[in-house]
Amino acid sequence: MSEALLSIDDLHVAFSTRRGMVEAVRGVTLTVEKGEMLGLVGESGSGKSVTGFATTRLLDAAGRVTGGKILFRGQDVTKLRGDDLRQLQGAAMSMIFQNPRAALNPIRAIGLQIADAILTHKRISKEAARGEALDLLRAVQIREPEARMNAYPHELSGGMCQRVMIAIAISCNPALLIADEPTTGLDVTTQKVVMDLLADIAAARGMATILITHDLGLAARYCRRIAVMERGRIVEEASPRSLFSAPQHAYTRRLVAASPTATSRIEDLVTEEDRERYATVVSKPRAELVHGTPPLLEVRKLAKRFDQGSAAVADFSMTMAGGESVGLVGESGSGKSTTSRMICRLIDPSEGDIVFDGHSIGYVASRDFHRSRLRKDIQMVFQDPNESLNPRFTAFDCIAHPLLRLGGMRAGEALRERVEECAVRVGLPLDLLPRFPHQLSGGQKARVGIARAIACRPRLLVLDEPTAALDVSVQAVVLQLLDRLRRENDIALLFVSHDLNVVRMLCDRTIVLRNGGIVEQGESRALFDNPKTDYTRKLVEAIPHIETGEMLAAAL
Amino acid sequence: MTGLGATMVRAGRRLLSSLPALFGVLVFTFLLMRVLPGDPAVFFASGPNAGKEEIEQIRKQMGLDKSVPEQLVFYLSDIGRGNLGRSMMTGQPVLKDLRERLPASLELTFTALLIALIAAVPLGVLAALRPGSVVDHGVRLFCALGVCVPTFVSGLLLIYVFYYLLGLAPDPTGRIDVFTSLPPQRTGFLSIDFLLAGDIEGWWAACKQLILPAVSMALFVIAPLARITRASMLVSLGSDFVRTARSVGLSWRKVVVTYALRNAILPVITIAGIVFSTMLGANVLVEKVFSWPGVASYALDALLSSDYAPVQGFVLLMASLFVLVNLVVDICYGIADPRVSIG
Numbered sequence: 071m072s073e074a075l076l077s078i079d080d081l082h083v084a085f086s087t088r089r090g091m092v093e094a095v096r097g098v099t100l101t102v103e104k105g106e107m108l109g110l111v112g113e114s115g116s117g118k119s120v121t122g123f124a125t126t127r128l129l130d131a132a133g134r135v136t137g138g139k140i141l142f143r144g145q146d147v148t149k150l151r152g153d154d155l156r157q158l159q160g161a162a163m164s165m166i167f168q169n170p171r172a173a174l175n176p177i178r179a180i181g182l183q184i185a186d187a188i189l190t191h192k193r194i195s196k197e198a199a200r201g202e203a204l205d206l207l208r209a210v211q212i213r214e215p216e217a218r219m220n221a222y223p224h225e226l227s228g229g230m231c232q233r234v235m236i237a238i239a240i241s242c243n244p245a246l247l248i249a250d251e252p253t254t255g256l257d258v259t260t261q262k263v264v265m266d267l268l269a270d271i272a273a274a275r276g277m278a279t280i281l282i283t284h285d286l287g288l289a290a291r292y293c294r295r296i297a298v299m300e301r302g303r304i305v306e307e308a309s310p311r312s313l314f315s316a317p318q319h320a321y322t323r324r325l326v327a328a329s330p331t332a333t334s335r336i337e338d339l340v341t342e343e344d345r346e347r348y349a350t351v352v353s354k355p356r357a358e359l360v361h362g363t364p365p366l367l368e369v370r371k372l373a374k375r376f377d378q379g380s381a382a383v384a385d386f387s388m389t390m391a392g393g394e395s396v397g398l399v400g401e402s403g404s405g406k407s408t409t410s411r412m413i414c415r416l417i418d419p420s421e422g423d424i425v426f427d428g429h430s431i432g433y434v435a436s437r438d439f440h441r442s443r444l445r446k447d448i449q450m451v452f453q454d455p456n457e458s459l460n461p462r463f464t465a466f467d468c469i470a471h472p473l474l475r476l477g478g479m480r481a482g483e484a485l486r487e488r489v490e491e492c493a494v495r496v497g498l499p500l501d502l503l504p505r506f507p508h509q510l511s512g513g514q515k516a517r518v519g520i521a522r523a524i525a526c527r528p529r530l531l532v533l534d535e536p537t538a539a540l541d542v543s544v545q546a547v548v549l550q551l552l553d554r555l556r557r558e559n560d561i562a563l564l565f566v567s568h569d570l571n572v573v574r575m576l577c578d579r580t581i582v583l584r585n586g587g588i589v590e591q592g593e594s595r596a597l598f599d600n601p602k603t604d605y606t607r608k609l610v611e612a613i614p615h616i617e618t619g620e621m622l623a624a625a626l
Numbered sequence: 627m628t629g630l631g632a633t634m635v636r637a638g639r640r641l642l643s644s645l646p647a648l649f650g651v652l653v654f655t656f657l658l659m660r661v662l663p664g665d666p667a668v669f670f671a672s673g674p675n676a677g678k679e680e681i682e683q684i685r686k687q688m689g690l691d692k693s694v695p696e697q698l699v700f701y702l703s704d705i706g707r708g709n710l711g712r713s714m715m716t717g718q719p720v721l722k723d724l725r726e727r728l729p730a731s732l733e734l735t736f737t738a739l740l741i742a743l744i745a746a747v748p749l750g751v752l753a754a755l756r757p758g759s760v761v762d763h764g765v766r767l768f769c770a771l772g773v774c775v776p777t778f779v780s781g782l783l784l785i786y787v788f789y790y791l792l793g794l795a796p797d798p799t800g801r802i803d804v805f806t807s808l809p810p811q812r813t814g815f816l817s818i819d820f821l822l823a824g825d826i827e828g829w830w831a832a833c834k835q836l837i838l839p840a841v842s843m844a845l846f847v848i849a850p851l852a853r854i855t856r857a858s859m860l861v862s863l864g865s866d867f868v869r870t871a872r873s874v875g876l877s878w879r880k881v882v883v884t885y886a887l888r889n890a891i892l893p894v895i896t897i898a899g900i901v902f903s904t905m906l907g908a909n910v911l912v913e914k915v916f917s918w919p920g921v922a923s924y925a926l927d928a929l930l931s932s933d934y935a936p937v938q939g940f941v942l943l944m945a946s947l948f949v950l951v952n953l954v955v956d957i958c959y960g961i962a963d964p965r966v967s968i969g
Contacts, residue, residue, distance in 0.1 A: 156877070161875060175871070176890075
């Protein structure tokens with residue numbers, strides 16, 4: 071064990087909060103060998119990031135290591151002070167963060183920021199440091215590195231910013247790199263490119279890497295060894311293969327089940343114990359649509375141009391039948407959110423028409439649409455469950471609001487009954503109704519958002535990345551909920567997402583968007599199994615796959 | 627340098643869009659003066675026993691016998707020709723009076739703002755580096771004291787201590803004592819004019835006169851500046867990019883100054899602009915206490931004696947300065963923050 075580059079021994083970290091000390095990490099023990107890539111997987115609040123920050127000594131002021139040792143090359147990191155610590159940070163170990171744009175200084179040119187890091191640890195001239203920074207930009211494959219040296223973070227895309235962050239992190243050839251959710255928030259294709267780059271660089275320079283992520287698939291793709299964390303402890307440590315084929319711990323089993331794969335179905339997302347209630351619903355066959363039924367939604371040649379003149383969406387046409395679920399996928403900037411907002415009548419299209427249930431609604435100005443009687447038939451669930459709830463409304467008020475505004479209901483017993491009915495429908499315990507959003511968990515807030523959207527019994531629900539901010543286990547439950555709503559209440563779902571695995575499970579049909587235009591569309595399974603265009607193929611291939619049972623069998 | 631160009635375009639557009647506001651200020655002040663009680667003709671008649679005819683004659687001479695709209699038209703056409711009217715008090719054109727007195731006010735305000743910034747920014751940074759510590763509470767106490775003691779009280783206190791008790795400061799009677807010969811006027815800022823003339827002794831004398839009023843003004847505005855510095859420094863220190871800077875082991879100095887402070891200073895620029903405009907108009911108390919020959923005390927005297935032209939001229943001057951200061955803040959901000967040029 072003495073060769074281990076990093077060995078963490080029974081680490082405890084606590085945060086002092088208003089409600090006293092809270093233990094975030096309680097007894098983590100793990101080792102990282104030289105040049106190895108270790109995956110540290112867990113859901114939010116599991117203490118995986120805190121472990122990373124404790125190792126690089128970046129805990130914020132409220133956090134403290136209360137027990138255990140972190141030995142890096144035999145030296146206890148937790149006891150380093152002053153210059154010794156600075157020798158360690160950057161030069162011996164460095165870190166890459168989630169949200170790369172915020173992690174870079176917004177008012178300093180990126181070339182200078184890389185040079186800052188170099189100059190901290192090397193006694194060289196400013197020009198030499200600038201030269202090295204340029205080489206690093208080339209190493210992380212940034213196009214036109216000379217021009218980019220003077221760029222500011224806001225002028226670069228998220229993926230570009232993360233490459234710059236990688237360049238800063240590797241600038242002094244550290245022996246250990248800790249990547250904290252390095253690709254969360256990036257498009258799948260960008261995610262793959264950045265992760266490939268990171269893996270290549272780590273391999274070429276012999277850097278050990280700890281990949282902290284909530285995405286089991288991502289960890290499985292790049293790591294030989296994965297440690298699963300739950301509530302401050304490591305519950306299981308194994309190779310990806312044994313983790314997926316024979317998870318030992320109950321939590322790992324839940325996590326593996328909840329992670330969507332290329333072949334999983336919605337009913338597979340929970341472990342067998344929890345499955346029964348849902349299975350009875352799914353088994354009911356859906357009534358076949360009578361031939362010749364007019365479509366619920368028909369969109370004709372929709373286009374949207376913003377002030378700059380370039381079209382965000384152009385020539386977009388689609389139809390949806392009642393109770394159908396359609397996925398809208400594409401990378402960021404492909405116009406999927408813009409399209410969904412036009413269909414919801416939250417923004418006005420520049421051209422084209424939207425026909426809902428035989429009524430043309432494209433020409434109703436979005437600011438007047440709230441007066442339309444169709445408003446309650448088209449409802450929306452927003453991406454961020456935290457931001458989309460009024461912080462001064464209780465859960466009850468949130469759900470009651472559309473009923474008061476659109477449903478014409480008055481405060482009273484009937485309203486209370488209807489709100490409680492909606493809450494039960496989305497599985498929100500009734501005793502949570504008087505709570506304010508900040509007193510609810512992410513999953514509970516997502517349920518409030520969905521309950522609010524279904525309160526007026528809409529016929530079309532537009533969902534803009536409703537599960538992107540949720541943990542996989544919560545996502546699994548929310549997806550099942552949505553699927554059940556669709557089957558039982560015959561609500562049509564327009565599902566906007568960048569997560570292709572989720573779309574494949576939930577949606578009958580999928581539309582692939584790129585630069586505001588439709589690239590490909592068709593029945594979900596066929597589209598994903600046999601993509602017809604290169605772009606769709608690229609998207610599909612970029613999804614981190616989890617080796618499933620059959621593939622393992624084939625490999626053996 | 628497209629960023630700088632865009633900033634200039636923005637600044638120009640801002641300047642143009644402020645013209646209607648300036649016109650509004652002009653008309654509003656004019657009407658306000660007419661509504662206020664007090665008859666300037668009575669006030670400026672030769673004495674309390676002046677006859678009715680005499681007053682009537684003065685009124686005619688001042689154009690007060692005409693209707694208000696007519697007076698407004700005359701006033702506006704005068705302004706258009708750059709004529710702000712004549713002060714009944716001093717007997718001089720208002721423009722000349724303002725031009726003589728404005729540099730005194732500006733010099734005082736600039737010095738006070740400089741002192742305030744030099745004190746407030748480090749105080750704010752210190753407080754932010756150790757939130758909840760003794761230093762933080764000390765700064766908070768100091769700021770609270772600065773705000774709740776009115777400037778004329780702190781001014782009188784300073785005079786009492788430094789002039790009366792210690793005898794360090796010269797007597798608080800204006801910009802320079804009467805026996806010192808003035809340097810040739812170039813900028814109107816005495817301290818700079820003395821330096822340009824190479825008269826170190828005179829410069830020192832002017833500075834000594836300047837320091838007490840400037841400090842008593844500065845004390846009053848240190849609080850908002852220090853508080854905003856602290857708040858924005860706290861945000862900055864807690865931000866992701868400061869964590870990045872720490873993660874690669876940048877020196878403490880580099881992290882605090884180059885990364886945190888440079889970002890934190892942006893809102894301070896905005897507040898400093900607002901503070902400057904406020905000080906310029908509100909420093910009448912300090913000017914009175916220190917017999918400083920500035921524009922604010924001039925305007926107050928004019929207002930008390932129903933002397934229309936100087937008050938209107940003063941308000942117009944303040945409004946223009948306010949626009950100008952905002953413009954300068956805008957440009958500074960555009961230079962300091964590369965993200966602004968987009969908007």
